[in-house]
Amino acid sequence: MARTQKNKATEYHLGQLKAKIAKLRTQLLEPPKGSSGAGEGFEVTKYGHGRVALIGFPSVGKSTLLTMLTGTQSEAAAYEFTTLTCIPGIIHYNGTKIQLLDLPGIIEGASEGKGRGRQVIAVSKSSDIVLMVLDASKSEGHRQILTKELEAVGLRLNKKPPQIYFKKKKTGGISFNSTVQLTHVDEKLCYQILHEYKIHNAELLFREDATVDDLIDVIEGNRKYMKCIYVYNKIDVVGIDDVDRLARQPNSIVISCNLKLNLDRLLAKMWEAMGLVRVYTKPQGQQPDFGDPVVLSSDRGGCSVEDFCNQIHRSLVKEVKYVLVWGASARHSPQHCGLSHVLHDEDVVQIVKKKEKESEGRGRFKSHTTGPDRIADRVKKAPLKN
Numbered sequence: 001m002a003r004t005q006k007n008k009a010t011e012y013h014l015g016q017l018k019a020k021i022a023k024l025r026t027q028l029l030e031p032p033k034g035s036s037g038a039g040e041g042f043e044v045t046k047y048g049h050g051r052v053a054l055i056g057f058p059s060v061g062k063s064t065l066l067t068m069l070t071g072t073q074s075e076a077a078a079y080e081f082t083t084l085t086c087i088p089g090i091i092h093y094n095g096t097k098i099q100l101l102d103l104p105g106i107i108e109g110a111s112e113g114k115g116r117g118r119q120v121i122a123v124s125k126s127s128d129i130v131l132m133v134l135d136a137s138k139s140e141g142h143r144q145i146l147t148k149e150l151e152a153v154g155l156r157l158n159k160k161p162p163q164i165y166f167k168k169k170k171t172g173g174i175s176f177n178s179t180v181q182l183t184h185v186d187e188k189l190c191y192q193i194l195h196e197y198k199i200h201n202a203e204l205l206f207r208e209d210a211t212v213d214d215l216i217d218v219i220e221g222n223r224k225y226m227k228c229i230y231v232y233n234k235i236d237v238v239g240i241d242d243v244d245r246l247a248r249q250p251n252s253i254v255i256s257c258n259l260k261l262n263l264d265r266l267l268a269k270m271w272e273a274m275g276l277v278r279v280y281t282k283p284q285g286q287q288p289d290f291g292d293p294v295v296l297s298s299d300r301g302g303c304s305v306e307d308f309c310n311q312i313h314r315s316l317v318k319e320v321k322y323v324l325v326w327g328a329s330a331r332h333s334p335q336h337c338g339l340s341h342v343l344h345d346e347d348v349v350q351i352v353k354k355k356e357k358e359s360e361g362r363g364r365f366k367s368h369t370t371g372p373d374r375i376a377d378r379v380k381k382a383p384l385k386n
C-alpha cells in the first residue's frame with residue numbers, strides 16, 4: 001500500500017487492500033480453538049468500580065506510578081522489561097475503588113505478537129480506560145507508534161464510533177444513502193468493500209463524511225472505543241518549554257513520579273474520563289447513605305434508574321412504583337421519576353415500592369416536614385404512569 005500512489009485511479013484498489021488487511025487481522029486475532037483467549041496467563045480478576053490499564057514502552061515509569069497511586073509494590077528498576085506480568089493495585093478515589101493494572105512494556109510490533117504485546121493488549125481491551133505512559137524525555141513518535149499498535153488490534157482511542165448505519169439483509173441488494181456530502185468514499189468504493197466481505201444485501205447510510213477505514217470498522221463491528229489519557233512522566237528531566245508543549249496537547253497530562261508532581265491532577269483527569277456516576281440511596285425517613293454509593297457508568301451497563309435498581313438487586317425493578325431523586329438530574333427537588341430516568345453523579349435516590357402501603361411509612365415520618373412525605377401525597381392524588 002505504501003508503494004501505491006494515492007490518486008483517484010488507485011483509490012478503489014487501496015480501499016480493497018484495506019478491507020483485505022482488516023479481514024486478515026481479524027482472523028489472526030481469533031484465539032486458537034481450545035484456548036481461553038489472547039490474554040492467557042495474564043488473567044486478573046476484575047475488582048472495584050472500574051479498570052484502568054497502564055500501557056507504555058519499557059522503563060517509562062509504569063510500575064513506579066502504580067506503586068505511587070495504589071501503595072501496591074510493583075518492582076521498578078532502570079532496566080527494560082522489569083515487569084513481566086500484570087500487577088493489579090487499587091486506587092481509592094471519591095468513595096469508589098478503581099483497579100489499576102501495571103503491565104509489561106510493549107514495543108513496536110506488539111500487535112503482531114512481539115514480546116508480550118498480545119497479552120498486554122488483551123488486558124487493556126478489558127479495561128475501561130487506558131493511561132498511555134510516555135517518557136517526556138524520549139521521542140514524541142512513541143505516542144504514534146503505540147496508538148498504531150493498539151489500533152491494529154481494534155482499539156480506537158479517544159474516537160467516537162463512525163456515524164454509519166449498516167445492516168445486513170437477506171435480499172434486496174445494497175441500498176446506499178447519505179445525509180451529508182461524502183468526500184472520502186463513493187458508492188462504487190463502498191460496493192467493492194462490501195463485496196470483499198461477500199456482502200451483497202445490506203442497508204448502508206452515512207450520517208457523516210466518513211472514510212474507508214471508518215466503513216471497515218463498522219463492517220467488522222468488533223472495535224472497542226476507549227478513552228485514553230497520555231501521561232508524560234519524568235518531566236523532572238526535561239526543560240520547561242517541552243513540559244509546556246506536552247501539557248497543551250489534548251487528553252494529555254505531564255507528571256513526575258520522582259518529584260510527585262501533578263499526580264493529584266492525573267487522578268482527577270482519570271476520574272473524569274471514566275465518567276462514573278455515584279448514586280446514594282436514601283432509605284425512607286432516613287439520611288442518605290453517603291458512605292457506600294451505587295456506582296454506575298454509561299459505558300458499563302448505563303445510568304438509568306433501572307440500571308441503578310438492577311445493581312442493588314435483580315428482582316428490585318419489578319417492585320418499584322417510582323423513585324424520588326434529589327440532585328443534578330432532578331428538575332425539582334425531589335423529582336419523582338420512572339425507570340428510564342437518567343441519573344447524574346452524586347444524585348440521591350429513594351425507592352418507593354409498589355406494595356408498600358404509604359400510610360405505613362407516614363407514622364414513622366411525622367417529624368419529617370419536607371420531602372418524600374409530601375411527594376408521596378402528591379403521587380397518590382395523581383398517580384404516575386408506570
Ligand SMILES: Nc1nc2c(ncn2[C@@H]2O[C@H](COP(=O)(O)OP(=O)(O)OP(=O)(O)O)[C@@H](O)[C@H]2O)c(=O)[nH]1
Nearest residue numbers: 059060061062063064076077081082083105257258
Ligand atoms: N527521572 C525520573 N525517573 C523516573 C520517574 N519515574 C520513574 N523513573 C525511573 O524510571 C525507571 C523505570 O521505571 P519503572 O517503573 O521500572 O518503569 P516501567 O515502565 O514499569 O518499566 P518496565 O516494567 O520495564 O516496562 C526507574 O529507574 C525509575 O526510577 C520520574 O518521574 N523521573
Ligand SMILES: [K+]
Nearest residue numbers: 059077079082
Ligand atoms: K523498568
Ligand SMILES: [Mg+2]
Nearest residue numbers: 062063082083
Ligand atoms: Mg514495570
